[in-house]
Amino acid sequence: AQKITQTQPGMFVQEKEAVTLDCTYDTSDPSYGLFWYKQPSSGEMIFLIYQGSYDQQNATEGRYSLNFQKARKSANLVISASQLGDSAMYFCAMSPYNTGKLIFGQGTTLQVKP
Amino acid sequence: ETGVTQSPTHLIKTRGQQVTLRCSSQSGHNTVSWYQQALGQGPQFIFQYYREEENGRGNFPPRFSGLQFPNYSSELNVNALELDDSALYLCASSSAGGGSTDTQYFGPGTRLTVL
Numbered sequence: 250a251q252k253i254t255q256t257q258p259g260m261f262v263q264e265k266e267a268v269t270l271d272c273t274y275d276t277s278d279p280s281y282g283l284f285w286y287k288q289p290s291s292g293e294m295i296f297l298i299y300q301g302s303y304d305q306q307n308a309t310e311g312r313y314s315l316n317f318q319k320a321r322k323s324a325n326l327v328i329s330a331s332q333l334g335d336s337a338m339y340f341c342a343m344s345p346y347n348t349g350k351l352i353f354g355q356g357t358t359l360q361v362k363p
Numbered sequence: 364e365t366g367v368t369q370s371p372t373h374l375i376k377t378r379g380q381q382v383t384l385r386c387s388s389q390s391g392h393n394t395v396s397w398y399q400q401a402l403g404q405g406p407q408f409i410f411q412y413y414r415e416e417e418n419g420r421g422n423f424p425p426r427f428s429g430l431q432f433p434n435y436s437s438e439l440n441v442n443a444l445e446l447d448d449s450a451l452y453l454c455a456s457s458s459a460g461g462g463s464t465d466t467q468y469f470g471p472g473t474r475l476t477v478l
Contacts, residue, residue, distance in 0.1 A: 253405075278463075280463055281463050282463040282464050282465075284466070284467075286469070291471070292451055292471060292472045292474070293469060293470070293471045293472065294406070294453060294455070294469035294472075295469070296466055296467070296468055296469075299464075299466055301463070301464055302463070340405055340406075342405075344461075344462075344463040344464075344465065345463065346462075346463050347462065347463070348419055348461070348463075349394075349396065349411040349413070349418050349419035349460070349461025349462075349465075350396065350408035350411060350419055350421060350461070351396070351398075351406070351408060351455075351467060352408070353405030353406050353407075354405055355404065355405050356404075356405055
């Protein structure tokens with residue numbers, strides 16, 4: 250079964266420090282996409298970063314980077330230099346080949362402490 | 364560039380009623396997907412429309428139906444509302460027909476409460 254697992258319901262990080270949010274996935278498709286989204290309390294889902302299953306390099310977007318370990322089927326999000334505005338729910342999602350859909354994990358709530 | 368918009372923002376209905384939610388896709392996007400997000404859960408895929416045709420459907424009953432219009436905006440219709448339909452309904456648009464590399468950009472959502 251195709252599935253995303255986020256094992257950290259909640260995380261705390263001190264402002265300006267780095268934090269890693271864990272994500273593991275399960276699929277037998279050779280081609281898939283992996284995404285991270287941020288959902289503040291307002292509810293809107295904000296796209297952060299994308300990694301393709303055939304990409305050799307880890308994706309980076311500003312302070313966000315994706316630690317992609319294909320053999321382990323993990324796609325952890327690393328946020329560097331945390332800011333108070335990073336406090337939100339974070340979702341890992343997978344797009345299986347040719348399905349059109351995103352499969353989401355349960356999410357991780359991140360709280361940044363001043 | 365205008366992002367994804369949804370209306371209404373909030374909606375309260377009673378069990379058995381019907382509801383229509385609306386979504387305008389981001390400029391240049393031809394694909395719209397709908398998701399249901401129950402409180403404390405990740406979003407669940409309802410269906411996707413690509414160039415006015417349904418392009419995939421999740422595990423939702425037929426009382427959940429949709430449309431996409433020539434301008435790529437979309438509607439989600441839910442008939443015979445049940446209490447469990449109370450959720451945040453998210454619309455997302457994308458530009459590449461829903462392939463695995465297709466990044467979906469979400470609107471602010473419609474919060475539906477069924478009493």
